[in-house]
């Protein structure tokens with residue numbers, strides 16, 4: 001298989017797995033949005049999917065790198081929904097407010113206020129509060145109780161529209177642990193962002209997205225299963 005065939009195969013495998021996971025829990029494909037994490041992807045691979053209309057949401061974790069890519073004329077003619085998924089430094093927040101449609105990794109009020117001040121007129125910047133699912137010090141996000149408090153405060157902002165939670169599962173967790181962690185965030189999500197309004201629960205990455213979708217994720221973030229799997233030599 002050549003590179004393009006491999007990319008298509010990866011895409012179809014991910015979609016099939018997503019939809020089966022949704023169906024197993026009585027949900028439909030419409031309920032799940034694939035967030036293609038493009039941070040490590042080759043430009044041509046991303047363009048390949050954009051040209052075919054296969055990816056509609058993209059995730060980047062560095063502001064500068066994302067700016068360089070998405071303002072380039074080859075990319076600027078496409079308009080996927082752009083998500084920032086990395087740790088947002090305060091000195092990059094003003095730029096991020098202009099470049100991105102979503103900040104999925106918000107965990108700090110001051111950063112939210114900088115975003116609010118810098119969202120261009122007429123634009124709504126959507127935001128998810130990042131929940132910390134590990135004890136690891138280096139992991140971004142807030143413990144669930146604090147994340148929920150921040151979400152409550154952020155609901156007062158006008159241009160930043162907080163509409164859900166994001167979480168990164170700990171590496172090496174068992175399936176049982178993952179299910180418990182995801183389910184705890186899902187319960188908080190349903191209470192704090194009840195169905196009816198626009199809302200997103202972003203759980204699951206290449207390794208654990210099927211479990212995450214079964215536990216209620218609506219916005220799994222998938223990078224390596226699309227852009228790296230089987231692609232080393234092609």
Ligand SMILES: *Cc1c(COP(=O)(O)O)cnc(C)c1O
Nearest residue numbers: 037085205206207221222223224
């Ligand atoms: C890199 C990254 C992903 C994608 O991870 P894969 O395992 O490659 O699918 C998802 N979420 C965040 C926050 C990331 O930084």
